[in-house]
Amino acid sequence: MALDTHTNTPLGGGTGAERRAAARSARSAPITEWAFDQSPFAVAVHDTDLVCLRVNDRMCRMFEMTEDQIRGRRLTEALPGPQFEALARYMRQVLDTGEPVQRETYRKVPGEELERAWSVTIAPLKDEHGRTCAVWVGVLDITEQYRARQRLALVNEASTAIGSTLDVTKTARELVDVVLPRLADVAIVDLLDSMTGESEPRPGPVPATVVMRRAAHGSAGGDVPSAVRLGDVDHYPESFPSVRALTSGEPVLTGFGDPGFLPSIEGNPDRIGAVVEHGLHSFLSVPIRARGITLGVATFLRGRDREPFVPDDVLIAEELTARAAVCLDNARRYSRERATALALQRSLLPQRFPEQSAVEVAGRYLPATSHDGVGGDWYDVIPLSGSRVALVVGDVVGHGLYASAAMGRLRTAVRTLADIDLPPDELLTHLDDLVGRFASEADATGPGEQDPDLGATCLYAVYDPVSRMCSIARAGHCPPALVTPDGTVDFVDVPASPPLGLGGLPFESVDMELPVGSTLVLYTDGLVQSRGHDLDAGLQRLRRALTRTSPSLETTCENILGSVMPDRPVDDAALLVARTRVLKADQVATWDLPADPAVVADARRKVTEQLSEWGIGDAAFVTELVVSELVTNAIRHAEGPIRLRLILDRTLTCEVSDGSETAPHLRRARVFDEGGRGLLLVAQLTQGWGTRHTADGKTIWAEQSLLAQGPPGGLPGFGDFGDIDDLDDLGDLGDLGDLG
Template identity: 55%
Template sequence: MSGSDSFDRQAAALPFDLLPTAGAVLDEHGTVVGWSDAAAALLGRPPAEVLGRPATELLAPDERLDPGWSALGAAPAGVLRVGRADGTVLTLGVQAARFTDLSGRPRWQLAALDLAATPWWGASYSVLSRFLAHSPYGIAVLDTDLRYLWLNETLEQMAGLDLPARFGRRMSEVLPDVAPEAIEAQMRQVLATGVPVRGFEYLGRLPADPEHERAYSTSFLRLDDGAGRVLGICYMAVDITDRWRSRQRLALLTDSGARIGTTLDFTTTAEELLSVAVPRLADFATVDLLEPVLRGEEPTLVPGGRPPLRRMAHLSVRPGSPEVVTAPGEAPEYAASSPMVRCLWEGSAVLHVPSDPRSQNWLAEDPRRRETLERLRLHSLMAVPLRARGVVQGVVVFVRSAGSDPFEPEDLSLAEELVSRAAVCLDNARRYTREHDTALTLQRSLLPRALPVTRALEVAHRYLPGSSRGGVGGDWFDVIPLSGARVALVVGDVAGHGINAAAAMGRLRTAVHTLADMDLPPDELLAHLDDLVLRLMDEESRIGAPGADQPHSAKCLYAVYDPANRHCVMARAGHVPPALRTPDGQVSFLDVPLGPPLGVGSLPFEAAEFELPEGSVLALYTDGLLGHATRDPDLAAERLHRALATARPGLEDACEDLLGAMTPERREDDIALLLARTRALAPQAVVTWELPADPAVVADARARVAATLAGWGLAELVFTTELIVSELVTNAIRYGAPPLTLRLIHHTSLSCEVSDASNTSPRLRHARTTDEGGRGLYLVAQLSRRWGTRYTDTGKIIWAEQNL
């Protein structure tokens, strides 16, 4: 074995990469007396060309040495520009070191790096080490057995464990409360594959703060040497507790919009509220309502008296709910000084901890609850009034026990928002009896009495008002013809019931029709609809009204089907997803991104596009169809899937089959069901021409249109259609941008469309008698049944429709 081979093996075993350094030796006069092979390769100058010559001859012509380099007095270091043999100039980082030879004469050793080929962090290990040590991210290095080798100061402070406490030990040994099994599984995967893992999130408790559970995000990177051998793994961790809690709170509120208020039954609504809150917000929770509310009356509290409360529901993370002192249907009989009674009198939420001196007073008056709190180590409590439209209807109590973090002010704000949504539903139930008949009449007058007939879709629908205490709600549906033979399908549900929900539904339905006429994409339409709901809520707050006639939130699904290409674009705002049965009998739920309910604001809506086979049945419905299984959404979806798969072919029959399979004898909520079977336009019913932006093409376009209409048997429309085409094409040539396209669609009406790449909107104006132009769009408006503009990703389309 050669010495060179031995050296190569030793170099490969080094734990760090060494930088390639060019070296030279100068005597006391600055003459080169030593020249390394690396220097010869770097500058392209062999030793014979350099040795014995002044080092300054190697500098670039315009390089000037500062006094430190000239004197070589104190081991200077800096940046020098040096010329290569081929005439190019290199920028080198150079450091000089003084030593003495055998004769006692001084010598200078120069070490140089090509800065253009060397990263700054490779040239300065001190910078790198300081960056790692003081990085705002916690950083650690582990060996292949996942044992700690190094960590920085940030990670020490974050966890409360320094390197001596960790060195040579695994995470599962030193940090057992941070999900070490899951983390080490991620590290093993990275060691095996070499693929980094970014942003792995987990919850845990660290020795630095063992009383609070925190959230962390960690990324893992495998460490390899130059020979490709695995040395270990590096991970970087950051505390994301605040962000994680905000995300969880937002998810909780979003979930509450879908799960709370599915019926107008007091007990069911209370149970829905608790199912959302436990265990995500509390370990135990109860709902108590004032007795007048249960009778449908507006509650009033007598000063100094004990509030007449009735327990509606409770829920615990512990089996059997050992925290329960009062059973459902009984009076809780809270002490007058308890947080529950205080929040009712004050009308505001109360955050209560055992360290509060007032806790000893009310617990002394309530020995049963005191014994329960001590036995189960219940340490934190929130009492939140059920307030709707300025009226307190009851109280919701949230409790945490040992093992959970104490409640914080942010939790109190979340609980208030969560309870306020349930309070609206409960107040609607109270108002139901008085308003049911009026609301049902109003709603029937606002719903469509007959759906339009189109060639794009065959439709059937059903609407069933709630027959239980839930009463009539704000469900609605619509079929709206659009330009270009397209059809919009709408189904929605306003939160709440009674007259107010029916009136709000009428407003939203009218708004949807108005926005649909503007040919907005589904996601943009929902965004505008969301703005409308927010404006109504803002108007309510400004005038100080109780807001009974305004929707606090609503759900909506909006879909647009184009029979020319069988594409369907959908978006939904807090609504249940639609179902689809293809001609081969397969049933699926379309994956439409779930947007927030209308009225939440700030969050975007997303649209999804699907290609539907001709003859597919699209089922749009409100969540009342799933009401009998709201406690188990998966069961409801499974029943609907089975019912749609076995429904009879006819749409009217299919409606009856679905309602028979999904609707219980006593309906708790309205049901809106809309079935649509897709059709496709025949290829010969759509004709498209690409037109050059040349005024001479107008005559040719008229001739093509006349020939096409003759072939369709529409000769009586040739004259008016030629005029419309002339004006639209001329308008596009003058004011639009190429490419230009002319399309005729023969369906229940005759559609003429001219598209161009400009976003400039046409404007109808009345020409004066002295004007030579300006009558084009006016003629189009006079000759067609309706006309308009819709915008696309590539420009706009001006369209006009004529009756057949």
């Protein structure tokens, strides 16, 4: 059948169906051409040799070439380059397999000034028998969809990448890292100076001229085009885009297309130079606000190879900045609370150790670096009567201000109980009751006001430099380490007891004699226990650290912390190191006395002779008075054996021990009372006095300062004693007071 060579329709004959099909084909020909030319795809058709058969105008414009320059040539001949060689390989793959290929790419093509996202489809063209006769390439600009997906992915990533720590600087850095390079080429986070200072940021409008501190900045190219260094403070004028964003509370989008942009930054030549040098043309400033408080501003910039920011970018920048603002405010609040708790903690710890002769001491407190905050670990050194000393280490359960406050209450309680010279086991018993009352008070105040699970551990040790005896008890605490002068390291086997606050179980103490120069190491569990290892492993690390002895206890503390503590401890730790001393034999004088009133004068004489031998005869008047009072009352109201002891240390201590457990008490005698004035006299003439119970009775002691001695011209409330030459003239001083 003959065909019209122009329209491919039958000439004359043919069936009716054939004629109708030919007519439809003739009518659809221009429509097919329109579809090819007006397709949103850039379209090209290649034969089995990858020679271009047909290309539409959109493809030509994309490559900045005419159809004649492309048709009849292979793709790699018309468009050399690795990306087109890759496209040719995909086309050959489709010809060989007959299966289409879908790819996405983000690149700059000759017909576009900037990089764009493209969806590339390569599909086979088959005849009526299913044979692949050609290949079809369609390229579609999907930049907007691509950017929308990127923005969504950026927001999702920011939800986990920003706020991983409660550190203001690190959180600001995380915001910068998230936006580079997908949203901006340069990112800057400036925080109001009040944000990083001691003052609390105030809600409301920000002044026109503000002071901001550079918290973080970064650049996709590596070098940051900034006139301000990290951590530095800069003053920004009212016209500056960042300040406009702060004062208005709204994002400010500007750049070289804005006539007012360059005048707004011209006050700083370095800033103008950085902008011009790096080709920064689009600026977006977003205020950082959280909970009604303005914290600072985030500035995003794009360079010459990027399109200017568009409204969708502003929305994403606001979303990211809002996320960062909440995290920054959380970090600010945490940092401030941590600083407050740490300041409270350090103020409650000993600022300096008291002067005493029993031990040489050094201590350390190391706060945790975790988000839990400051805890309630503490240590203390408490001078006791008779030149003895108490060493205390404790740990309050929990973290934060409540733990620090509870620690302060416990430390005060321990000092109060130590002042009445309780043995370690009895002191912990009283402390256990006190912690129980603290917990009851917390329950009564209601949830959220205090920590209802208040508990604590404590170790209390008393060392006597005269007898070299050390008594130790612990409540739920780690055992102390002991380093003897020969270098042996061991952990003292102190009976284990439950933590404070549980109640119901007694505490036990252990007594041991320590060689001179022994080192006691007291610590909290934060020193030896962490997430990386258990308690036993930590104790072994401490043992190894203590084998490296040092004459300096300060150096010993540093060695222990450096060897035992992890780089970032999750719990705070307290460490107290004490090296024992002993008083010389000639610093102590002891006499056993019979229960005979006639021995009082002999006791005074012995005391006077001993004071003269020590070269402190000026203290004889007061000391004889104290000895007369205490010995007389022991003879009258107590039972034997009676022992008198003088200790010459930083003070002069007079002790009288007897076998009675009845303790004296201070009272003011009435006008016509014959007794009751003796103990008041002792209290006024000495620096301090008290009673401590022993295993076989009690000891009454009185301390005198050696700084100023000499017989007084008169004693308040007792008339003028200036004419008395000998205390024997007073008769029996026991008549002055009743200590029974």
